[in-house]
Amino acid sequence: LAACDEYECVASVTEAYADVIALNAGLFSLGSQSVAQLHREQAMWTAFEESVFQRQVDGLFAASISLGSVKRGPGPVTATNSSGLTLPVIRYSSASPLARKVALALQKRLEQDESLFESVAGSAETPVNSGGGMLILVADRRDDPVTPLLTQWTYQAMVHELLGLENNRVMHPLAVAGEGGSSEGVEVVLSTTSDKFFRDNYLSNFGDLGMHIKEYLELYQQQTKHQAKVDNVEDMQRFLDQYPEYRKRSGNVSKHVALVHEISRMVEKYNLLECSELEQSLACDDHMSMRDQLKRVKAMIENPRNSNLERLKICILYALRFETDTNGIRDLKGLLQQKGVPPEQ
Missing domain, CATH: 3.90.830.10 (Sec1/Munc18 (SM) protein, domain 3a)
Structure with a gap:
């Protein structure tokens, strides 16, 4: 780098922990294609699942470092190291064993490499957060299966x-x-x-x-x-x-x-306006009976304008909303197969 800097434009060199993909100012991704296999029993994990899990921990650790440390202010604090820096506080979904596993692995990594927080906080080029500390929330997508099934409109x-x-x-x-x-x-x-x-x-x-x-x-x-x-x-x-x-x-x-x-x-x-209205009704409407909702879902499946993806999403919403209607869910599965939806879906 110094040999190429003929005009002496480089003022300083700083190590940046950017093992994430920044999409928006308030959103980043780890670039993982799928983590669904991690919900299997850990005893059934292969080297692939272990590598995917470690990627999540590494990415969250890098994000924690890149977002900086927090100097200890007045008043009682927790999880501080010997230099007076507050390490991130981690909260996770108690109902999810996987979220707990991620949180514990991340906490262990933060404690092992807390010296990196000191180097980031001590860098003149790196702004140090002035709030009350960094909070990391580890949530399980399965805690809210409805939202991903709804048609987006932004x-x-x-x-x-x-x-x-x-x-x-x-x-x-x-x-x-x-x-x-x-x-x-x-x-x-x-x-x-x-x-x-x-x-x-x-x-x-x-x-x-x-x-x-x-x-x-x-x-x-x-x-x-x-x-x-x-x-x-x-x-x-x-x-x-x-x-x-x-x-x-x-x-x-x-x-x-x-x-x-x-x-x-x-x-x-793909008739998305009508499909979205039915999705919202299944997710939020408490005034329509199960029989009426089932009739609407069957009519939607028969509509040739709707794609199989929309048919499948709406049937899943119905199954989540009326999970005790085993006969209705069985009928919907049969209709989906008639429309060419693979049985494994």
């Missing part, structure tokens, strides 16, 4: 669920023709860091998003019309100076318009 969540958002990258809905007439997807980035429109609207619901994208397009058209006026040399120079930003804005507008258009098409194609 921009980022819809892109993730309908188009596939991985590490803030998504395949552009519009394909470009490749050699031999084949279609080849174009990958685009959706990041709150580099995309102001996405940062302002990634939590917008689907209804508001349509209005915001319309306003964004109109603003771009107005700016384009203004920049198209080139009457003299000064105008030409100004246009050339602003051309990179103009190209960037043009690509960003077309990207979001294409994404919103594709989302709208899929909402209509």
